Amino acid sequence: MTHTDPSGEQLHLEEEKLKIENEKLKIENEKLEVEKTKNRWTARSIFASIVVASIAYFSAQTAQSQAANDVFQLKVAEMVMSGTAHDAQNKMIALKILFPEHTYLSDVKLGHQELTHDREK
Numbered sequence: 001m002t003h004t005d006p007s008g009e010q011l012h013l014e015e016e017k018l019k020i021e022n023e024k025l026k027i028e029n030e031k032l033e034v035e036k037t038k039n040r041w042t043a044r045s046i047f048a049s050i051v052v053a054s055i056a057y058f059s060a061q062t063a064q065s066q067a068a069n070d071v072f073q074l075k076v077a078e079m080v081m082s083g084t085a086h087d088a089q090n091k092m093i094a095l096k097i098l099f100p101e102h103t104y105l106s107d108v109k110l111g112h113q114e115l116t117h118d119r120e121k
Contacts, residue, residue, distance in 0.1 A: 073104070 076095060080088045095102075 072102070 080091050080095070083091070
């Protein structure tokens with residue numbers, strides 16, 4: 001009969017337990033890295049979605065503003081073209097006064113009969 005040293009066997013069991021715990025720790029660290037990577041990609045996808053939504057919003061706003069401006073110009077043309085030449089000239093003068101922010105109206109030359117408007121009165 002051989003007699004084994006209980007402390008040696010105990011030491012061997014403790015070493016095996018330590019190896020198992022180290023392996024568990026390694027696995028947990030790998031899981032943590034996977035979760036960190038998932039979180040980074042989630043944050044990136046959210047950021048990308050916000051950027052795309054912002055671009056779409058501002059593009060839509062620009063397109064809507066341009067469409068409104070086009071409709072305004074069309075209505076101005078329809079209004080000015082209806083009636084006599086004198087009526088058209090008076091309408092353009094009125095539109096220039098009413099809508100000074102529309103620079104294309106001020107680019108229209110009305111000839112020598114153009115009325116002046118004093119804004120300080």
